[in-house]
Amino acid sequence: MSSPTSRTPVPCSSGWRGVFSLVQFATRHDVPRQAARFAANKWPVARLAVRRGGQCICPIRDCIEPHLTLRPPLLITRARDAEPLWRDYGWGIALVTHHYNVLRLPAAYGAHVHQVLGTACPTAICRATREWRFFVAPGELQYAEAAAVGGDLTAGPSAWVPAPGTEGEDVDVYRWLVPPHLTGWRPSKDTNAIRAVLRTTDWNAADAPSRGWPEILARVLR
Numbered sequence: 001m002s003s004p005t006s007r008t009p010v011p012c013s014s015g016w017r018g019v020f021s022l023v024q025f026a027t028r029h030d031v032p033r034q035a036a037r038f039a040a041n042k043w044p045v046a047r048l049a050v051r052r053g054g055q056c057i058c059p060i061r062d063c064i065e066p067h068l069t070l071r072p073p074l075l076i077t078r079a080r081d082a083e084p085l086w087r088d089y090g091w092g093i094a095l096v097t098h099h100y101n102v103l104r105l106p107a108a109y110g111a112h113v114h115q116v117l118g119t120a121c122p123t124a125i126c127r128a129t130r131e132w133r134f135f136v137a138p139g140e141l142q143y144a145e146a147a148a149v150g151g152d153l154t155a156g157p158s159a160w161v162p163a164p165g166t167e168g169e170d171v172d173v174y175r176w177l178v179p180p181h182l183t184g185w186r187p188s189k190d191t192n193a194i195r196a197v198l199r200t201t202d203w204n205a206a207d208a209p210s211r212g213w214p215e216i217l218a219r220v221l222r
Helices: 019-025 030-042 079-085 107-120 143-147 191-198 213-220
Strands: 045-049 092-096 099-104 123-126 132-136 150-155 158-162 174-178
Touching: 019 030, 030 045, 030 092, 045 158, 099 107, 099 143, 107 123, 107 132, 107 174, 107 191, 132 191, 143 150, 143 191
Parallel strands: none
Antiparallel strands: 045 092, 092 158, 099 132, 099 150, 123 132, 123 174
């Protein structure tokens, strides 16, 4: 099993300052273009209805939770189909987990996993909750492993998560820290390294990740 210290730690320097302004590429103004970009790179997408101004943007209006629109097509896999479909209603983007899983971790574990994986894994972070999302290869990590540290795992061809940058009254807004184009649109397969962090019980041990998670978070969120 890989050890967290067997890799060069990611430098969390002032170079990360302003990173959110550089990678917030799924803003409300260019959602159609970004939906098309996801689809073009074989990341299937679906239209997501969220609450804005006290009501859901779907025709029903009184929905509480974010949800997929029931209008066909439900799943969009071609860029030429995506852009025109997102011109109506101000839909958000749902990323459908067809060929990757999404690992959500609390601040302490997420910061250390990011230190280990660096820019080799598409990664997003929520400023409000300090939670992390890692886009990883399917079938390797199990839900129980994530739940054991207070996280969860979104998996399966019909499951989805709001794309980072999606805004709404009932949505935790995540921002890309490592956008997927930096990894060639490939999820991380380094599950042994992730497991090594998740199984760490003594953060002062010689093989524990080298930086404290508050320091990592403070530098990343500047």
